[in-house]
Amino acid sequence: MSDTEHNQIRDAIQKAIDEHEVILFMKGTPEAPACGFSARTVAALQALQAEFAAVDILPDPRIRQELSTISQWPTIPQLFVKGELVGGCDIVVEMYESGELAQALGLEHDSASAPEPPAGEPQPLARGLTQVENRLG
Amino acid sequence: MPNAEEIKQRIEAAIPGAKAEVEDWTGGGDHFRATVTAPVFQGRSRIAQHKLVYEVFGQEIGGRIHALSLKTRSPQ
Numbered sequence: 001m002s003d004t005e006h007n008q009i010r011d012a013i014q015k016a017i018d019e020h021e022v023i024l025f026m027k028g029t030p031e032a033p034a035c036g037f038s039a040r041t042v043a044a045l046q047a048l049q050a051e052f053a054a055v056d057i058l059p060d061p062r063i064r065q066e067l068s069t070i071s072q073w074p075t076i077p078q079l080f081v082k083g084e085l086v087g088g089c090d091i092v093v094e095m096y097e098s099g100e101l102a103q104a105l106g107l108e109h110d111s112a113s114a115p116e117p118p119a120g121e122p123q124p125l126a127r128g129l130t131q132v133e134n135r136l137g
Numbered sequence: 138m139p140n141a142e143e144i145k146q147r148i149e150a151a152i153p154g155a156k157a158e159v160e161d162w163t164g165g166g167d168h169f170r171a172t173v174t175a176p177v178f179q180g181r182s183r184i185a186q187h188k189l190v191y192e193v194f195g196q197e198i199g200g201r202i203h204a205l206s207l208k209t210r211s212p213q
Contacts, residue, residue, distance in 0.1 A: 037204065073184075074191050074198040075205075090207050091183045 010066040013055075017070075017080050020053040022105060025067055026077040030054050037089035041077045044096035050105050052079075081105060138166040139202055144194075148173055151193040154212075167203035172210070179211040 017023055022045075028034030030042045034056075045052050057063045057076055064076060071078055071085045079086045081104055086092065095101035141159040148157040148171065155175035162168040171190070178186045186209035191198055198205055 037206075072188065076199075085184060087184055087187070091187065094183070094208070 006062065006066060009060075009062050010070060013063065013067050013070060016053070016055060017083055020080075021082055022050060022052040023080050024052050024054045024077055025057050025063075025080075026054055027056070027058050029056055034058060035076070037075070038077045041079060041089045041092045044092050044101060045079075047096065048102050048105060048107050050107060139169075139197075140166060141169060144169055144171065144202070144205070148190060148193055152177060152189060162204075162206065167201075168206070169202065169204070170206040172208045174210045174212055176212055178209050183209065 013025075024030075024038075024041060024045065026033060026035075026038035026041065028038055030046070033039035033042055042054075055063070057067065067076075067078065068074055071080075073085055073088065075088050077088055077092075079088070079092050086101075086104060087095070092101060095104065141161045145157045145159040148159070149155050152173070152175045154177070155173055157171055157173045159169055159171045162170045173190055175189075177189065181189075187207050190207055190209065191205070194202055194205065
């Protein structure tokens with residue numbers, strides 16, 4: 001792998017971050033998340049009816065490598081808003097529950113009618129996935 | 138295979154004054170969930186707080202430790 005190729009991937013990722021106000025790097029797609037953490041992050045965004053771009057990092061391992069170099073964040077998913085890393089699954093779900101995510105996304109958030117959070121107390125990943133699939137269904 | 142006690146001890150050893158509660162989320166020894174309280178988190182963003190914990194494990198996150206789910210808090 002040449003440095004040039006790595007730089008091209010890094011530039012493409014940076015361009016995607018710059019060009020999309022809300023962009024999620026995830027495993028799989030919003031319709032078919034390939035990991036419970038990505039699924040819960042998508043569910044939080046969809047619960048707020050947020051519009052977001054999504055990039056599946058699985059097809060090419062270099063995407064994840066270069067993304068983590070840019071963000072200095074080791075895990076997937078990663079949510080960027082206005083060019084800034086907001087967080088991974090834990091932070092996004094915590095911000096969703098507190099209403100901060102709606103604020104960060106510039107969306108109205110009526111706490112009285114807020115839907116159930118995508119993930120509550122500690123529970124096996126599989127159950128979290130089932131919840132998300134129900135939500136998507 | 139990492140275990141919850143090892144992860145707890147490493148966090149507490151690396152971050153001054155940190156208290157960590159760690160559980161093996163799936164029982165499989167690779168998905169962990171930790172709640173970490175440390176004075177150094179005071180005044181830092183969540184991103185910065187989580188990065189401090191991830192830095193304890195470096196390349197092990199995503200490798201040997203497939204996932205470390207975090208909640209971070211400043212002491213009251």
